[in-house]
Amino acid sequence: MTLLKDILYKVSLTSTTGDMEVEVKDIVFDSRKVSEGSAFVAVPGTQVDGHDFIDKALELGATSVICEKLPHALNEGITYVQVVNSAKALGIMASNYFGNPSEQIQVVAITGTNGKTTTATLLHQLFMRMGYSTGLLSTVENKINEQVIPATHTTPDAVAVQALLRQMVDEGCTHCFMEASSHAIVQERIAGLKLAGAVFTNITHDHLDYHGTFDAYIKAKKQLFDELPKGAFALVNGDDKRGTVMLQNSKASHQTFALKSPADFKAKIISNTLEGLELDINGKLIWFRMIGAFNAYNLLGVLGVAVLLGEEEDEVLRELSGIPGAKGRFDRISIAGITAIVDYAHTPDALDNVLKTINGVRTGGEQLITIVGCGGNRDTTKRPIMAKLAVQESDKAILTSDNPRFEDPEQILKDMQAGIGPSEIRKTLTIVDRKEAIKTACMLSQKGDIILIAGKGHEDYQEIKGVKHHFDDAEIVTEFLQQLTQN
Numbered sequence: 241m242t243l244l245k246d247i248l249y250k251v252s253l254t255s256t257t258g259d260m261e262v263e264v265k266d267i268v269f270d271s272r273k274v275s276e277g278s279a280f281v282a283v284p285g286t287q288v289d290g291h292d293f294i295d296k297a298l299e300l301g302a303t304s305v306i307c308e309k310l311p312h313a314l315n316e317g318i319t320y321v322q323v324v325n326s327a328k329a330l331g332i333m334a335s336n337y338f339g340n341p342s343e344q345i346q347v348v349a350i351t352g353t354n355g356k357t358t359t360a361t362l363l364h365q366l367f368m369r370m371g372y373s374t375g376l377l378s379t380v381e382n383k384i385n386e387q388v389i390p391a392t393h394t395t396p397d398a399v400a401v402q403a404l405l406r407q408m409v410d411e412g413c414t415h416c417f418m419e420a421s422s423h424a425i426v427q428e429r430i431a432g433l434k435l436a437g438a439v440f441t442n443i444t445h446d447h448l449d450y451h452g453t454f455d456a457y458i459k460a461k462k463q464l465f466d467e468l469p470k471g472a473f474a475l476v477n478g479d480d481k482r483g484t485v486m487l488q489n490s491k492a493s494h495q496t497f498a499l500k501s502p503a504d505f506k507a508k509i510i511s512n513t514l515e516g517l518e519l520d521i522n523g524k525l526i527w528f529r530m531i532g533a534f535n536a537y538n539l540l541g542v543l544g545v546a547v548l549l550g551e552e553e554d555e556v557l558r559e560l561s562g563i564p565g566a567k568g569r570f571d572r573i574s575i576a577g578i579t580a581i582v583d584y585a586h587t588p589d590a591l592d593n594v595l596k597t598i599n600g601v602r603t604g605g606e607q608l609i610t611i612v613g614c615g616g617n618r619d620t621t622k623r624p625i626m627a628k629l630a631v632q633e634s635d636k637a638i639l640t641s642d643n644p645r646f647e648d649p650e651q652i653l654k655d656m657q658a659g660i661g662p663s664e665i666r667k668t669l670t671i672v673d674r675k676e677a678i679k680t681a682c683m684l685s686q687k688g689d690i691i692l693i694a695g696k697g698h699e700d701y702q703e704i705k706g707v708k709h710h711f712d713d714a715e716i717v718t719e720f721l722q723q724l725t726q727n
């Protein structure tokens with residue numbers, strides 16, 4: 241039996257009213273999911289305030305309410321707990337409720353604008369290969385060893401994080417690698433977690449719609465490092481000028497990885513082709529199946545984490561060398577002499593990196609056609625920048641839709657077109673239907689050409705007005721390229 245007073249351990253309380261020994265059958269932060277005996281935690285949100293749903297939660301059988309502001313009238317027989325920060329309280333309560341699983345497993349959180357999924361997935365694959373029972377919480381999927389649990393967010397909500405960690409511990413996992421998105425950090429979805437370490441990959445333009453300013457976005461990432469305990473490690477990209485900012489107030493052991501500056505984990509790129517990367521790491525030449533200089537950073541971050549967790553460098557490099565990477569990250573499909581690359585680049589920096597990688601390995605003569613869109617109900621300021629990058633770094637750019645969500649797809653495309661100069665218009669096509677855009681790119685391609693399809697990577701849907709319609713870039717480009725071979 242779980243008592244309210246026990247799960248409030250370590251929560252900053254302002255006041256309590258009622259029986260603190262009431263049994264808690266479930267912790268719920270959405271009134272619609274309350275059942276008899278639930279503890280309802282009222283969290284202020286971006287759309288509505290959970291405090292407005294306290295009555296609804298009580299109607300459905302909640303026996304305790306955890307909130308920042310007490311309701312004017314308190315119901316008889318209900319326990320009310322006033323806390324300083326209910327989102328934070330939710331995380332700590334969920335951790336207590338599930339028996340503090342993060343104290344029984346080494347959890348490493350990865351943050352940064354780009355590279356989180358790649359780094360976390362590589363770590364999961366690496367530790368599995370090295371014989372450990374390992375968990376993963378990522379944008380693409382959550383995993384307990386090889387068992388897949390579908391992911392709805394990059395970082396699950398506070399209760400789901402703890403429930404998944406509990407399941408991992410019960411199934412014998414010793415390690416869990418997880419992404420910590422800036423939304424999750426600010427919303428305290430990882431409050432109550434004991435981390436063995438945290439990684440900072442990089443920070444560039446994204447999510448200004450949510451955080452407001454770039455400084456607030458940096459501060460969100462920094463919170464992860466500020467809250468690390470002594471004894472944990474803080475591993476940051478030393479070539480990113482915000483790497484040192486992350487370390488400023490961190491009690492954790494300061495560690496760096498870099499290609500250009502002095503660092504604890506260093507590498508030099510020997511070769512970078514469409515077949516893979518060759519790196520010099522401490523005088524050892526190692527071949528990796530990952531493509532692009534940005535993946536050299538991801539590989540170094542992975543090496544750093546593994547070594548800081550006590551693994552032997554040579555074994556790590558041997559295993560890492562054969563790992564293919566995460567789905568939808570630079571996936572290559574070659575049919576009829578045409579190479580299509582499906583990549584999740586959905587930020588200006590990611591798109592720039594992918595385009596530079598492709599341009600760096602081109603042999604000349606071939607065309608590069610880039611298909612790109614920008615998500616609806618997301619940062620609008622990145623739209624003209626991404627369109628401009630696509631046009632400038634390709635022979636032809638096709639602007640199209642990528643999850644318009646609740647926005648008008650034509651308006652998103654207009655925002656993108658604003659980034660294109662008059663002399664670049666002739667290199668640009670705008671085709672709102674993504675399938676038509678892919679078909680057009682295939683029809684315009686000749687043997688040897690490269691088609692980059694950016695933005696959706698592993699996603700197998702197009703989200704329009706709250707409905708996810710099946711849509712898979714790799715599936716569609718394969719279909720059209722195969723048709724070319726039949727004609």
Ligand SMILES: CC(=O)N[C@H]1[C@@H](OP(=O)(O)OP(=O)(O)OC[C@H]2O[C@@H](n3ccc(=O)[nH]c3=O)[C@H](O)[C@@H]2O)O[C@H](CO)[C@@H](O)[C@@H]1O[C@H](C)C(=O)N[C@@H](C)C(=O)N[C@H](CCC(=O)O)C(=O)O
Pocket residue numbers: 269270271272282283284285286287288289290291293392393394395396397398421422423424427429
């Ligand atoms: C903008 C954002 O991040 N929103 C997240 C946030 O919801 P919110 O603050 O908007 O919630 P709200 O709708 O205002 O409701 C406030 C509170 O009232 C409660 N409520 C609401 C209605 C009701 O009838 N009863 C009730 O109790 C809600 O449960 C909530 O506790 O907290 C929810 C629970 O954790 C999340 O599901 C939700 O993610 C939304 C769906 C989302 O799209 N988030 C994206 C932007 C996101 O989180 N992305 C990052 C990755 C970004 C990256 O790529 O870097 C991620 O980690 O996935």
Ligand SMILES: Nc1ncnc2c1ncn2[C@@H]1O[C@H](COP(=O)(O)OP(=O)(O)OP(=O)(O)O)[C@@H](O)[C@H]1O
Pocket residue numbers: 352353354355356357358359379394419421441442534535537538568569570583584585586589590591593594697
């Ligand atoms: N270290 C990196 N630096 C810059 N760009 C990268 C890096 N790693 C990957 N990318 C690019 O960014 C895209 C997204 O990579 P990944 O999915 O690993 O990032 P993420 O941080 O998990 O993104 P999200 O915030 O959407 O979950 C990749 O498809 C690739 O184009």
Ligand SMILES: N[C@H](CCC[C@H](N)C(=O)O)C(=O)O
Pocket residue numbers: 394586614615616618642643695696699
């Ligand atoms: N985690 C990111 C994914 C963006 C992927 C892209 N396809 C889009 O829809 O904008 C977000 O939710 O902002």
Ligand SMILES: [Mg+2]
Pocket residue numbers: 356357358378379380394419
């Ligand atoms: Mg991710």
